Structure formats: structure tokens, C-alpha cells
Amino acid sequence: MKKYIHVVEDNEDIRYIVEFFLLDFDYEVQSSANVKDFLANMKNPLPDLYLVDVMLPDGNGLEICSYIKNNDLSKHIPVIIMSAHSNEDEIRKESAADDFISKPFDLNHLVARIEKHLQAS
Known part of the structure; x- marks a missing residue:
């Protein structure tokens, strides 16, 4: 599946x-x-993993992550935060994200991080 x-x-x-890259995998x-x-x-349907950017035009990806992690239906789902900002520790602290990847990123590295979290969950 x-x-x-x-x-x-x-x-x-x-x-x-x-x-496109994830579809290829x-x-x-x-x-x-x-x-x-x-x-x-x-909830359409719940995914196995969320990949969320921090800077969004109508809000903040950190708030999305907190929403996911404070929701009983989704709190078990891994969240990887993507950001061009390099303050990983502060971003993780503010969001309760499972992982952080800095932009720009290597697509193969991104897939490796995704697979790590999907295997652990």
C-alpha cells in the first residue's frame, strides 16, 4: 500500500x-x-506524514505543526518542517516537529528523511 x-x-x-519527486518514489x-x-x-484522508513549510502567505507552518500535534486524530503522524531559516533548534522547540530540513535541500536527502520517519511510525 x-x-x-x-x-x-x-x-x-x-x-x-x-x-513530482515523491510520486516518482x-x-x-x-x-x-x-x-x-x-x-x-x-482529514481528506489523514496522511502518513506531513511536510510543512514555515513561511506561508496566510499563516505559519509552525502553527500548522502545533495544530497537528495537539489534535488526537493526527498527533501520531510525523511532521517534517521545511525552512530557509537556519535556526533549527528554535523551530523545533516552537513547533514540536519530528524533524527539520533546511532549504535549499537535496531531494534524495529529503526522501531519506521521509523514509526514516515512515519506517519508525
Whole structure:
């Protein structure tokens, strides 16, 4: 059975590349461009992993992560935060994310991190 990943990324180019790459690795992918889209798609169905950008046009990915981790239906789902900001420790502390990946990132490294979390969950 394919693993399902929900990508929340406002940059259309990054979102497209990540989605295309994950599809190539046989993942099923749902993507959202902002917080509003994320909330509309959150339970449609629940994914195996969330990949969330920090800076979004209508909110903050850290708030999305906190929402996921404080929700009984989704708190067990791994969340990887993506950010061009390099303060990983502060981002993890603020969000309760399971992992952090700094932009720009190597796509193979991203997939390796995703697979690590999917195998652990």
C-alpha cells in the first residue's frame, strides 16, 4: 500500500518539484499552497506524514505543526518542517516537529528523511 504524504508549501515551483519527486518514489501526495487549503484537506484522508513549510502567505507552518500535534486524530503522524531559516533548534522547540530540513535541500536527502520517519511510525 502506498504511503500518503501531505505537502504544505506556498512556492509553486518547490511544491511541484517535491510532489513530482515523491510520486516518482511511489508515494501518494496531497499538496496545499496555504493554511486555508491545508485545513480544508487535513482529514481528506489523514496522511502518513506531513511536510510543512514555515513561511506561508496566510499563516505559519509552525502553527500548522502545533495544530497537528495537539489534535488526537493526527498527533501520531510525523511532521517534517521545511525552512530557509537556519535556526533549527528554535523551530523545533516552537513547533514540536519530528524533524527539520533546511532549504535549499537535496531531494534524495529529503526522501531519506521521509523514509526514516515512515519506517519508525
